[in-house]
Amino acid sequence: MRSRAAATLANGLPRRGRQFSTSRRLNADFTHAVIGAGVVGLAVARQLAGRQGASTILLERHGAVGTETSSRNSEVIHAGLYYGTDTLKTTLCLKGRELLYSLCQKHNIPHRRTGKWILAQNEQQWDECLKLHSHAKNIGVPTRFVSSEEAARREPDVQALGGIVESPTTGIVDSHALMTYLHGDFEDRGGDCIVQTAVTDIQPVNGGKGGYRIYTGSGGASEASITTETVINCAGLEACRKTPENLLCEGDIFLLLSIGPETEYTPISSAKPRAGRTGNAFNVRHGGTCTLWAGCGMG
Ligand SMILES: Cc1cc2nc3c(=O)[nH]c(=O)nc-3n(C[C@H](O)[C@H](O)[C@H](O)COP(=O)(O)OP(=O)(O)OC[C@H]3O[C@@H](n4cnc5c(N)ncnc54)[C@H](O)[C@@H]3O)c2cc1C
Secondary structure, three states, X not given: OOOHHHHHHHOOOOOOOOOOOOOOOOOOOEEEEEEOOOHHHHHHHHHHHOOOOOOEEEEOOOOOOOOOHHHOOOOEEOOOOOOOOOOHHHHHHHHHHHHHHHHHHHOOOOEEOOOEEEEEOOHHHHHHHHHHHHHHHHHOOOOEEEOHHHXXXXXXXXXXXXXXXXXXXXXXXXHHHHHHHHHHHXXXXXXXXXXXXXXXXXXXXXXXXXXXXXXXXXOOEEEEEEEEEXXXXXXXXXXXXXXXXXXXXXXXXXXXXXOHHHOOOOOEEEOOOOEOOEEEEEEEOOOOOEEEEEEEEOO
């Protein structure tokens, strides 16, 4: 049986039901409400649902989980090469990378430690590679140089006139399989995911002391609301509604079918310094195909 509050939001749509146990410290319907079922919302909700006494609801405006940015990325497990020394981003990326590998291994989520080659085509780019190599050493991310003989043996079709640095801890993951796992495990832990439910407003109850009231709409249906002790905003590009347009960027993704089967291991990115948020990358995908990302916002 779904809780009354979750059933109200579900608007009679046929979804799986859950019985909640909750601390109800503030007499709210839920202890936690997570907005947005992309990979971040799914991971956060799953973790919260595992807590003793938690009742967690995950609200997604589309008809299925993970249909926005989380299903349109390069599926790279980043080594953590590019972020600053002593930053939280570096710490979390290094820790998260290993947690992700072990989660994938434990639950048979398709992934591969492909490694990544950073290519230099000239002296200037090689200087950048050397800086990256030394930065990686400082922050504890392994990198190594690949000789031209080794490169010719492993990837004969790759040209790198200036040199190659390899990042052996970079990999790839099947993002859809990852999200399917997170979604299933969230519900197995007693969480409830309500799709086709857009959050339209959030109001503090009693100045926040009584938690928050979340208002939702479901494609023209009348608004419903629930209360929660804590709100976690994982709405991706919508998380900050007033995002200036110039923070969003556009790019093209090409699927390279013809060369896919011959490229064994390595997502490769150019060592060319990045201008603003644009960049190019070439990635191996599961199933042997490759993608070329041109002028996209690269992380
Ligand atoms: C081109 C590109 C390549 C990338 N490559 C990589 C990569 O290789 N490796 C990597 O680690 N990262 C990569 N990223 C980054 C990664 O994809 C994102 O960081 C990640 O997917 C963000 O997940 P999210 O859950 O925050 O957002 P999203 O996937 O956008 O999820 C947000 C969810 O919130 C929902 N939502 C929004 N508003 C509301 C509302 N009002 N009510 C209810 N629901 C709402 C949306 O429908 C959506 O489902 C890449 C990004 C891009 C753009």
